[in-house]
Amino acid sequence: MPASITTDIERAAAVLRAGGLVAIPTETVYGLAGNAMNEGAVTGIFAAKNRPSFDPLIIHQSSPDRILAYASEVPPDAEALAGAYWPGPLTLVLPKKPAVSDLVSAGLPTVALRVPAHPLTRELLRRLDFPLAAPSANPFGFVSPVTAQHVADQLADKIDLILDGGPCRVGLESTIVGFPDGKATILRKGGLPVEDIESTLGHPVAVQTHSSSKPLAPGMLSRHYSPGVRMTILEKTCTADQLAAMDAVIVFAEKKKPETSDGGTSPVYYDLSPSGDLAEAARQLFPTLRKIGQQQYDQVGVFLLPERGLGRAINDRLRRAAAT
Known part of the structure; x- marks a missing residue:
């Protein structure tokens, strides 16, 4: 049976607690969420999207303190950006703690972390005692969804539920910042402009070119967002x-x-x-x-x-x- 569209947060929470998959709204795009600490749920995300396992996932929580608990180290620049832009369209790639599965991080020693700004999803996260792994809720390589109906059009028969939070306010995926060698680097340009990051940090930041093989963060593949023409x-x-x-x-x-x-x-x-x-x-x-x-x-x-x-x-x- 195709996934239904709902605004019932507790229904979505129950599906996620049971290891199911729920499309969730964020201010950037809709994400396909599962329990990040449940390898069966994480495997289900990769299968539903037909996403290669070498492409890492972003994990989400309701507040900076809850999500940074999964990082083993937080550089000063990362603290500054988290304080300025969370909740919001920013993902930080930081050294991970052992509790984060290699399946989520694609075998990398780092993990991508985010606090989304959408009120419906933040309330959902507050009700859960685990973080959510959530890449964009679309088949791998295709256009990201910015409404619940977009998700239904492409993934309704492969997931359990769609939580409807209306159209996404930003409409672009989050900006991803990593810290190779301790220096802030833009790994993916997104909904937070590079200029804002540089203004907050008080210095220029490097911008990583995209990789077509082993990406350091989600969304770095050179071919993506295909409309099929x-x-x-x-x-x-x-x-x-x-x-x-x-x-x-x-x-x-x-x-x-x-x-x-x-x-x-x-x-x-x-x-x-x-x-x-x-x-x-x-x-x-x-x-x-x-x-x-x-x-x-x-x-x-x-x-x-x-x-x-x-x-x-x-x-x-x-x-x-x-x-x-």
């Missing part, structure tokens, strides 16, 4: 003929759509934010990729956003969607 990154200087070859084009704050050589505007345009609001563009990114996939276009063009703030994370997702 061919996508091409377009330059602002692209020719009219290149534009005319596209069935659809993703743009940002375009006051005037570029014309094709025949004087028309034959592609269908999807503007992530006509007003140029990067936060709106982040919220619209995954729903737009989902719409494009549903239309089954042959060729979709993408104009990247400004490389600042959330634009850097949005461009990261667009590049990896185009790499598939």
